[in-house]
Amino acid sequence: xxxxxxxxxxxxxxxxxxxxxxxxxxxxxxxxxxxxxxxxxxxxxxxxxxxxxxxxxxxxxxxxxxxxxxxxxxxxxxxxxxxxxxxxxxxxxxxxxxxxxxxxxxxxxxxxxxxxxxxxxxxxxxxxxxxxxxxxxxxxxxxxxxxxxxxxxxxxxxxxxxxxxxxxxxxxxxxxxxxxxxxxxxxxxxxxxxxxxxxxxxxxxxxxxxxxxxxxxxxxxxxxxxxxxxxxxxxxxxxxxxxxxxxxxx
Amino acid sequence: xxxxxxxxxxxxxxxxxxxxxxxxxxxxxxxxxxxxxxxxxxxxxxxxxxxxxxxxxxxxxxxxxxxxxxxxxxx
Numbered sequence: 625x626x627x628x629x630x631x632x633x634x635x636x637x638x639x640x641x642x643x644x645x646x647x648x649x650x651x652x653x654x655x656x657x658x659x660x661x662x663x664x665x666x667x668x669x670x671x672x673x674x675x676x677x678x679x680x681x682x683x684x685x686x687x688x689x690x691x692x693x694x695x696x697x698x699x700x701x702x703x704x705x706x707x708x709x710x711x712x713x714x715x716x717x718x719x720x721x722x723x724x725x726x727x728x729x730x731x732x733x734x735x736x737x738x739x740x741x742x743x744x745x746x747x748x749x750x751x752x753x754x755x756x757x758x759x760x761x762x763x764x765x766x767x768x769x770x771x772x773x774x775x776x777x778x779x780x781x782x783x784x785x786x787x788x789x790x791x792x793x794x795x796x797x798x799x800x801x802x803x804x805x806x807x808x809x810x811x812x813x814x815x816x817x818x819x820x821x822x823x824x825x826x827x828x829x830x831x832x833x834x835x836x837x838x839x840x841x842x843x844x845x846x847x848x849x850x851x852x853x854x855x856x857x858x859x860x861x862x863x864x865x866x867x868x869x870x871x872x873x874x
Numbered sequence: 875x876x877x878x879x880x881x882x883x884x885x886x887x888x889x890x891x892x893x894x895x896x897x898x899x900x901x902x903x904x905x906x907x908x909x910x911x912x913x914x915x916x917x918x919x920x921x922x923x924x925x926x927x928x929x930x931x932x933x934x935x936x937x938x939x940x941x942x943x944x945x946x947x948x949x
Contacts, residue, residue, distance in 0.1 A: 632947055797933060800933065800936075800937065800940070801929065801932075801933045801936070803940075804933070804936035804937065804939060804940050805932070805936060807940070807943070808936055808939050808940075811943070854925060854929070855929070857925075858925070858926060858929040861922075861926060862926075
């Protein structure tokens with residue numbers, strides 16, 4: 625089966641149910657389907673896990689409790705005690721991204737977080753919310769965040785633009801980190817799989833040589849699942865750190 | 875030079891950016907191992923920061939990968 629590899633076809637958004645409004649397509653796409661699935665899974669775990677709660681938790685209740693306490697601990701450690709009101713926001717972000725990444729690892733699953741528009745929407749939302757919180761809590765004093773304490777006055781005209789630029793770079797780095805990790809992972813998986821198919825198509829020796837490649841691909845799938853979990857965690861923990869900055873301003 | 879050839883060469887050159895990311899991640903984890911060996915009790919606390927730091931270093935490597943993909947499939 626010789627032919628060009630096409631690692632990018634898996635990222636194509638296909639409409640499932642077409643729906644046009646005034647020239648704009650509001651179709652229900654495969655991306656929207658997996659987003660809905662991610663929300664349904666999160667809701668199912670949390671709601672069914674806390675229905676008929678018992679003192680000694682069963683498996684599902686234990687899972688939802690561990691999920692909750694993991695994020696609650698992360699918010700407390702990285703964002704501080706004052707950030708408790710923002711826990712539902714961080715929890716929603718974490719579970720949406722986590723299930724988004726993990727659903728992409730299922731066979732024929734679509735990774736909606738591998739599109740820059742989705743990750744940029746999430747990161748820009750985080751940026752707007754955190755800047756809004758900063759202005760709400762501190763008013764115009766929020767701008768003192770860009771002049772860190774202990775900066776000698778000579779260096780201030782150099783430090784302050786650098787600080788502003790790195791603050792504005794936050795949504796970009798947050799979104800590109802998640803997008804690039806998911807994109808790269810799935811492209812590598814597709815390219816490895818294409819290699820295996822090509823080698824098997826080349827004859828018996830090729831099939832023998834494809835075996836170690838197959839083993840490596842299976843290991844790489846495990847690594848990708850780890851990266852899916854890690855990237856969801858990184859996104860959330862950075863949100864908490866930025867929240868800490870906005871609330872405490874240093 | 876033909877455009878397709880130029881794109882391929884550009885994509886290959888862009889991947890050289892991964893060298894820095896590799897060195898950075900190696901440095902982070904080597905420091906983590908040293909610190910964990912010196913102070914096994916603090917391993918859990920350091921581990922969290924290690925992964926966050928590795929994500930920062932990995933980002934820059936992945937940015938070079940994104941440039942390579944842009945060159946190959948988008949431009």
